Structure formats: structure tokens, C-alpha cells
Amino acid sequence: MTCAAARGFSVGTVTPSDYATAPQSCHSPAAIPESSRAARCRRGGAPASCQGSSTGGLAVAIFHCNISVASRAVGASAVAGAAYISRSAIEFEREGTMFDFTKAHRHERLVADLGIALPDNAPKRFGERGALWNxxxxxxxxxxxxxxxxxxxxLPDELPDDEKIRLARKHVAQRAAAGHVVDACIHCNVDGTNWxxxxxxxxxxxxxxxxxxxxxxxxxxxxxxxxxxxKASAKEFAFLKAEGWEKVYRxxxxxxxxxxxxTEAAARVRGKLGQSADPEDVSELTRKSRQGxxxxxxxxxLxxxxxxxxxxxxxxxIAALINDALEENGFDGRVDHRSYERQGIERVPQVHEGSRVRAMENRAKAEAEAAG
Known part of the structure; x- marks a missing residue:
């Protein structure tokens, strides 16, 4: 089994109790300084990009969270997904291939590898990415x-970098405490934005x-x-049967x-044949009446x-954790996981274009400017 981490960071394994304070490994040359936008978002003057419809006197910040399931039916691989988010190389043992994402990505880079958080009852071997996902x-x-x-x-742009990492760790610890095994990393755009x-x-x-x-x-x-x-499993039914419970048939x-x-079927058959019917006839007709x-x-x-x-x-x-972090760091902005319609806000939602569409637009703009 091979799991070669990309140079500059290591894979860590911690449990929910100590996850929030575990050291992270950063893959950025230096911490990105707090932007002037973040400074303006502090109490006393939020920029337009941080403002929204007023809710209790607080500005509504932008919220993004996407939850999906990776399926083998569409060609997805759990090993490939883990190698991608960690920018590492992991051997896919079932097929004898290697997924290698250690080279720089065109659009995103790894900021921090948060490692794997395990519930208290999980095997320690799952702390290694290759072992877990294989x-x-x-x-x-x-x-x-x-x-x-x-x-x-x-992660909110308003927060300093160390607070963003702390917020991410807090959510991962929360998930692990609820029984989930969590493999997590933080990415950002190549220009340091969009954590x-x-x-x-x-x-x-x-x-x-x-x-x-x-x-x-x-x-x-x-x-x-x-x-x-x-409802009872096979083991549970063994105890229920002694108490007079029966399985149900068609x-x-x-x-x-x-x-x-x-018992219910025999009673119905006896009602059809008459109470004086021969018990053997009742039993035979009941048996023949069963469908399968x-x-x-x-x-x-489970x-x-x-x-x-x-x-x-x-x-x-996630929205609650973000709002707690914004409040702790002195920001008025708040996020809401609900749609504008559910919030009662009359605004057309933004359409998520993605990094590739933005890159195409930037190239077209550059070509137009070069052409005069």
C-alpha cells in the first residue's frame, strides 16, 4: 500500500477530542495577509459585497455548501477523490493503479491538509489515507x-487565515464526534482567494x-x-418468538x-369453513392459501x-459555525443556508459559473484587449 504525500505537508490522524487543537500542515508559501475587504467588513462599515438584506440589523454574507455522493456508476473513485483533495499520490489496490495529484493544479492549490478525523471507536489504521479509502x-x-x-x-473571506483553518477544524471535529470518518483539506484559488x-x-x-x-x-x-x-432482525425475532410474536406472510x-x-390466517379460514371444521382441513387450507x-x-x-x-x-x-466565527471575530456579516425565497428576500440568486468558465471569460477578455 502506497500513500505518498505531496512535499510540504503530512497526513495527520486525530480524534474528535483533540482535533480542534491539532497542528495543521500548511502548503502555502506564507499566510495571505488579511485583506482590506475583511478589515472593512468589521463592525463600523461593511462593503457592498458583504451586505445583504437586513436581518435583525446584521448584514447577510454569502453562503456556499455543496453536498453530493460519489458513485462508482458514473466512474467515481474514493481513492482518486482522496488523492485529489490532499494533492497526494495513493495506490488504488483494486486496480493496481496510482492516482497522483502531487503536481500543481491550474486553478486551485492546497492551503492546509487537515488529515483524517476518526470517531473514538474507529480502527487506528483508518488514519492512513491509502488504508482508509482502499x-x-x-x-x-x-x-x-x-x-x-x-x-x-x-470559508468566509472576512476571517483571518488562522481563523479559517480553526473554523474548518471545528466542523470536522463535530462530524467525527457524530460518528463520521472525515478526510478534510482546505483549498483556495491560485491567487489566494476563495478558501x-x-x-x-x-x-x-x-x-x-x-x-x-x-x-x-x-x-x-x-x-x-x-x-x-x-420490526425485528433474525436474532431479535428469536427472542420475540418466545413472547408470542409471529412473522407476517401474504x-x-x-x-x-x-x-x-x-394464526390470523387460520382464524380467517376457520371463519370461511365454519367453527366446526376439522382442524386438519383448516391447517391444510391455511397452508395452501399462503402466497410464497x-x-x-x-x-x-443503521x-x-x-x-x-x-x-x-x-x-x-455549517452556517451556525460560520456565524459563530464571524461574531467571535467582530464581524457583522451573517450567512443563511436557506434560499432567498425561504428567507423572504426578493433577489435573483447568482448562477455558479465555476473556475473554468471564469478562466474562459478572462482569456476572451485578454484576447479582445490584445486585438485592440
Whole structure:
């Protein structure tokens, strides 16, 4: 296994308890001095770019956070993603290839490698990038498997550089404390602007011996006299069965198909045949009425990370951390993770063009100026 870090920084591994104070490794020649824009954003006079619709007397700053999932179905690789954000070279063991991003990038450069933050119960070997992301590629076996979650969010221009790094570390520590394994780095444009955080997180929960299952199949169980059904794994059902709980099967009785327990199905058959019917006839007809051998099953996810509301929750957490940092450093600007429409602001949202589009525009402008 090979993980060659780019010259000038090292990969670190820490736990949530000490992550916020762990030393970072910077990949910039020198700290970028605090801009005059940041100085003007302090209390007493925010520039137009830092102002927005007034909310409680505070200016609304710009918020950017993108959450997505890397999928093998579209050619993504967790190993490649980790090598890219860390500007390092990592061997992809499954294919025997090397992803090398140590050379300078045209549009972005690495500012700080924040390393890998692990939950307290995670194996220490996951602190090495090659080991972590090759293990992710190994356990996700499907050809169209989802591999990892990508969280990219912007750091406020108003903050000094050391406060930006501190803010990023605080969020990573928060994620690790919630059970996520987090690989994080800070990038900026080649001119030192647009500081933003790249975070990669495996989608599976982690235990002492490695990654756990994302989900498990559970049986739908029912008991006479109980109002609600229960969901139980195979191990859990062994205990419930002793208490009178039964699995639910599909039965077709009297032209009607329903999910019933064997006891409920037998009662319905007896009702059709009459209470004086032979028990053996009831048992035989009940058996023949069952549609298939498999009981009703559902999928139970072991975490709530895939719930539709989670992205909104995570974005709001980042916004809260940014606002706390702005307040601690004496800035009036605030961010809001909600859309303008939800905030009640009548403004047309900006269209994100990206660095490549901006580069094309700059080249076209330069060519036009050269042509006179």
C-alpha cells in the first residue's frame, strides 16, 4: 500500500477530542495577509459585497455548501477523490493503479491538509489515507455502489487565515464526534482567494474492526392483542418468538389478499369453513392459501444519514459555525443556508459559473484587449 504525500505537508490522524487543537500542515508559501475587504467588513462599515438584506440589523454574507455522493456508476473513485483533495499520490489496490495529484493544479492549490478525523471507536489504521479509502473500495462491492459523501463549503473571506483553518477544524471535529470518518483539506484559488473546505466521508458507520453494514433486513412481526407491528432482525425475532410474536406472510383467502400471521390466517379460514371444521382441513387450507414462502421484510438503515432532511440539517450546522466565527471575530456579516425565497428576500440568486468558465471569460477578455 502506497500513500505518498505531496512535499510540504503530512497526513495527520486525530480524534474528535483533540482535533480542534491539532497542528495543521500548511502548503502555502506564507499566510495571505488579511485583506482590506475583511478589515472593512468589521463592525463600523461593511462593503457592498458583504451586505445583504437586513436581518435583525446584521448584514447577510454569502453562503456556499455543496453536498453530493460519489458513485462508482458514473466512474467515481474514493481513492482518486482522496488523492485529489490532499494533492497526494495513493495506490488504488483494486486496480493496481496510482492516482497522483502531487503536481500543481491550474486553478486551485492546497492551503492546509487537515488529515483524517476518526470517531473514538474507529480502527487506528483508518488514519492512513491509502488504508482508509482502499478499504472503502473493497467493502463497496457493487458495480454501481455509492462510495463516499462529498461536502464542499466556503470559508468566509472576512476571517483571518488562522481563523479559517480553526473554523474548518471545528466542523470536522463535530462530524467525527457524530460518528463520521472525515478526510478534510482546505483549498483556495491560485491567487489566494476563495478558501473552501473539501471533506470526504465514507457512507458506512464504523466499528472497532472496520466498517459496518449500511442496513439490514428485518421481519415484520405481529402479536395478537398488540396494536402495532414490530420490526425485528433474525436474532431479535428469536427472542420475540418466545413472547408470542409471529412473522407476517401474504395470504389469499376468499378472493382477498392480505398480510397475516399464520394464526390470523387460520382464524380467517376457520371463519370461511365454519367453527366446526376439522382442524386438519383448516391447517391444510391455511397452508395452501399462503402466497410464497418468504415472510414480509423491510430494510432498516443503521444510521439516519440518508434521510432527506439530513442535508438541510448539515448545511444549517455549517452556517451556525460560520456565524459563530464571524461574531467571535467582530464581524457583522451573517450567512443563511436557506434560499432567498425561504428567507423572504426578493433577489435573483447568482448562477455558479465555476473556475473554468471564469478562466474562459478572462482569456476572451485578454484576447479582445490584445486585438485592440
Amino acid at each position: 478499504e472503502v473500495e473493497r467493502v463497496e462491492k457493487k458495480a454501481d455502489a455509492q462510495l463516499c459523501r462529498r461536502i464542499e463549503w466556503a 473552501h473546505v473539501h471533506e470526504l466521508e465514507p457512507l458506512r458507520p464504523v466499528g472497532e474492526n472496520g466498517f459496518l453494514a449500511k442496513s439490514e433486513n428485518v421481519y415484520v412481526c405481529r402479536k395478537l392483542g398488540e396494536k402495532d407491528d414490530r 395470504y389469499r383467502i376468499g378472493g382477498e389478499t392480505r398480510w397475516l400471521t399464520p 414462502r418468504n415472510p414480509k421484510q423491510e430494510t432498516r438503515y 444510521t439516519d444519514w440518508n434521510e432527506p432532511t439530513k442535508a438541510e440539517e448539515w448545511r444549517s450546522e
